[in-house]
Amino acid sequence: MTTIQPARAGEFAVHDPGSGDLVGQYPVHTAAQVRDTVERARIAGAWWAGLSYQARGQRLDRFRGVLARRAAQLAGVIHDETGKPHSDAMLEIALTLDHLAWAAKNAPKVLGPRRARTGLMMANHVATVGYKPYGVVGVIGPWNYPVFTPLGSIAYALAAGNAVVFKPSELTPGTGAWLVEAFAQVVPEHPVLQLVTGDGSTGAALCGAGVDKIAFTGSTATAKKVMAACAPTLTPLVAECGGKDAVLVDADADLDAAADAAAWAGMANAGQSCIGAERVYVHERVYESFLSKLVAIAGKARAGSDPGAQLGPITLDRQVEIIRRHIDTAVAAGGRVVLGGSDTISGNVVQPTILVDVPEDAPAVTEETFGPTLTVTSVRDMDEAVELANATGYGLGATVFSRRGKQLAGLLRCGMVALDSVFSYPRIPSLPFGGCGDSGFGRIHGPDGLREFAYAQSVARQRFTAPLALTTFARTPKTDALVAKVMTLLHGRH
Numbered sequence: 001m002t003t004i005q006p007a008r009a010g011e012f013a014v015h016d017p018g019s020g021d022l023v024g025q026y027p028v029h030t031a032a033q034v035r036d037t038v039e040r041a042r043i044a045g046a047w048w049a050g051l052s053y054q055a056r057g058q059r060l061d062r063f064r065g066v067l068a069r070r071a072a073q074l075a076g077v078i079h080d081e082t083g084k085p086h087s088d089a090m091l092e093i094a095l096t097l098d099h100l101a102w103a104a105k106n107a108p109k110v111l112g113p114r115r116a117r118t119g120l121m122m123a124n125h126v127a128t129v130g131y132k133p134y135g136v137v138g139v140i141g142p143w144n145y146p147v148f149t150p151l152g153s154i155a156y157a158l159a160a161g162n163a164v165v166f167k168p169s170e171l172t173p174g175t176g177a178w179l180v181e182a183f184a185q186v187v188p189e190h191p192v193l194q195l196v197t198g199d200g201s202t203g204a205a206l207c208g209a210g211v212d213k214i215a216f217t218g219s220t221a222t223a224k225k226v227m228a229a230c231a232p233t234l235t236p237l238v239a240e241c242g243g244k245d246a247v248l249v250d251a252d253a254d255l256d257a258a259a260d261a262a263a264w265a266g267m268a269n270a271g272q273s274c275i276g277a278e279r280v281y282v283h284e285r286v287y288e289s290f291l292s293k294l295v296a297i298a299g300k301a302r303a304g305s306d307p308g309a310q311l312g313p314i315t316l317d318r319q320v321e322i323i324r325r326h327i328d329t330a331v332a333a334g335g336r337v338v339l340g341g342s343d344t345i346s347g348n349v350v351q352p353t354i355l356v357d358v359p360e361d362a363p364a365v366t367e368e369t370f371g372p373t374l375t376v377t378s379v380r381d382m383d384e385a386v387e388l389a390n391a392t393g394y395g396l397g398a399t400v401f402s403r404r405g406k407q408l409a410g411l412l413r414c415g416m417v418a419l420d421s422v423f424s425y426p427r428i429p430s431l432p433f434g435g436c437g438d439s440g441f442g443r444i445h446g447p448d449g450l451r452e453f454a455y456a457q458s459v460a461r462q463r464f465t466a467p468l469a470l471t472t473f474a475r476t477p478k479t480d481a482l483v484a485k486v487m488t489l490l491h492g493r494h
């Protein structure tokens, strides 16, 4: 039974997308409150940055332990707020734990001071580079993976020595609150990780609240607003946005594996994954065979709000109309539904849908659908597949099933490629995660993800006075002549 209730004054209500039940009420933090939170974070951040990498790593390890022991409880909160199946929520938490472990362990190696070569002209110097935390990082997260995605920034920002102010999506504040409370258990001394809740205006307030960096994950449209809000204060930004990822299936591919992977990439989490596949390009020689395998596999997956369903409901109500429009306009333009379709949409439950013969300029091919839909298109060869896969402003990820996988990966314009498997790169903590073009810029995860939350500081120390004194007004014409000679010797032969 649906029991939508109004929110209390100054608060907003969160409802289970499956049942409609009220699952929590949270404050809408004002701009002044957000600013106060950032000020508290600055003090906490100075303390946190003063700890050694090892000391911070120990706290992050203990945080990981809390998450692992209380995973079922956290999965319950994720399920209530997003509607995703409990087992998918557990999987999301499991993947997050690997990242926490990696960031804690590798921060000293990646960010600790290291020697740099000086070159001949500066041989009298010792050069080192180290990384310093920015201070306070504002993390703005989405609702679709409310643990894995924001922690992809939070864990790396904390490991680098920053304090974090986290603004979760207004659909998943309870998950954010759970994480912040769990972290406070292991770091009770100072509010190193804090929460602000509210709608988009709270996120906008965070961008202008004096933070030293923003890590944003969400849609491209919102990323542009965030970038504009960061511009007046020159606040740096890492932006992880949406995608329109493609699966490429070559004539020599293992079709069973490719069909299984494409079904998962397109339908898992009800298609609400930034790296979810939305388009499949298949070599014409294996097109029919692949399609029948894909339809058979995807046809067995059922969406619903009951515990037996493999796909949950669409979390964001208004997304259902976007999914319906993409299906209907594809059909109006000559496409055919071979599985699911808009007739099978009931409330916010969308059954797995496969479309064929869809023109390449239809919204189902050009815009992010963010639902359990796939367009499947026959191509003459993999050159055409690459060309079509690249014909989008997005550039997040791609999946390739081909013996020429490595070569094709090099031709794809995107930040991440999975060869012969699916959703593999985010499960490898040492691999940077992010895209190009409309999919954003900067990286989370891996060494690049740690460096994203720290700035390089170069130090050059003079060990002894150089025979050639260059940076002095006492420099002589003889020195200039010598420099000219050395320059010619070193570089003139090129």
Ligand code: NDP
Binding pocket: 140, 141, 142, 143, 144, 145, 149, 167, 168, 169, 170, 171, 198, 199, 200, 201, 202, 203, 204, 205, 207, 217, 218, 219, 220, 221, 222, 223, 225, 226, 229, 240, 241, 242, 243, 273, 274, 316, 368, 370, 396, 439
């Ligand atoms: P949105 O862009 O709507 O929102 C993302 C976050 O930004 C939310 O916390 C939102 O708050 C906040 N926000 C909204 N308006 C503003 C503003 N003006 N200033 C600052 N913050 C603001 O995305 P969704 O939450 O709907 O997430 C889905 C999108 O995220 C999809 O496009 C998906 O592809 C992308 N995504 C990308 C990922 C990646 O790593 N590349 C990973 C996961 C998702 P509120 O919810 O309260 O409005």
